[in-house]
Amino acid sequence: MIFTEILKALAAATNAAGAVMIDKDGEIVASWSEAPGLDMALVGAHYEIILDAANEAASGHGGRVSSLVISTDTSKIAILAIKEEYCLVLALDRGTPSGKAVREAAGAVERIEAEMG
Numbered sequence: 001m002i003f004t005e006i007l008k009a010l011a012a013a014t015n016a017a018g019a020v021m022i023d024k025d026g027e028i029v030a031s032w033s034e035a036p037g038l039d040m041a042l043v044g045a046h047y048e049i050i051l052d053a054a055n056e057a058a059s060g061h062g063g064r065v066s067s068l069v070i071s072t073d074t075s076k077i078a079i080l081a082i083k084e085e086y087c088l089v090l091a092l093d094r095g096t097p098s099g100k101a102v103r104e105a106a107g108a109v110e111r112i113e114a115e116m117g
Contacts, residue, residue, distance in 0.1 A: 001030055002115050003021055003029060003030035003112060003115065004030045004031070004032055006030075006108050006111050006112055006115075007019040007020070007021065007030055007031065007032040007088075007108070008032045009108070010088075010090065010104060010105060010107075010108040011032055011033075011034070011090070013104045014090065014092060014096060014100065014101045014104050014105070015092075015093060015096060016090050016091055016092050016093075016096070016101070017033060017034070017035040017038050017091040017092070017093070018031070018032060018033030018034070018035055018038050018040040018043070018090075018091045019031070019032055019033075019040065019088065019089065019090045019091070019108075020032075020040040020041065020043065020044035020088070020089050021044075021082065021086060021087070021088050021112065022044040022045065022048050022086065022087060022089065023085065023086050024048070024052075024085035024086070026044070026045040026048055026049075028040075028041050028044065029086065031044070033091070035091075038091060040089070040091065043077070043089060043091055044087075044089040047070070047077055047079050047087075047089045048079075048087050048089070050068075050070070050079065051065060051068070051079045051081065051087050054068055055081075064081070065081060066080065066081050067079065067080040067081070067102050067105070067106070069098045069101070069102060071094065071098075072094070073094070074094055075091065075092060075093060075094050076092040076093070076094060076096060076098060076101070077089060077090065077091060077092065078090040078092060078098070078101050078102055078105055080102070080105050080106065080109050081109075082109050082112055082113060082116075083113050083116065084116065086112075088105060088108065088109055088112070090105055
């Protein structure tokens with residue numbers, strides 16, 4: 001599937017442990033991970049909820065969230081909106097530069113949206 005190849009290329013470009021594309025209901029469209037034990041389906045479903053909450057907060061100010069990065073003491077998660085209520089979630093190492101990861105992921109979102117038509 002082309003979406004899986006896009007996710008795999010994105011993970012390689014950002015040194016991510018995994019990436020997942022999910023729909024608004026938390027269903028997996030495509031997923032890729034090389035990290036043993038990393039359940040990107042579970043990661044994606046949880047962070048899609050956070051994107052929804054951020055969008056709800058932004059809508060009160062007339063906006064829509066296109067991306068956000070969450071940093072913890074051990075890792076980062078980048079979440080990007082994809083048209084038609086899909087999103088991309090990227091599992092990153094704590095040391096990965098957030099700006100570079102979001103820039104690379106935005107390019108992947110453009111490729112995904114082009115494939116979606």
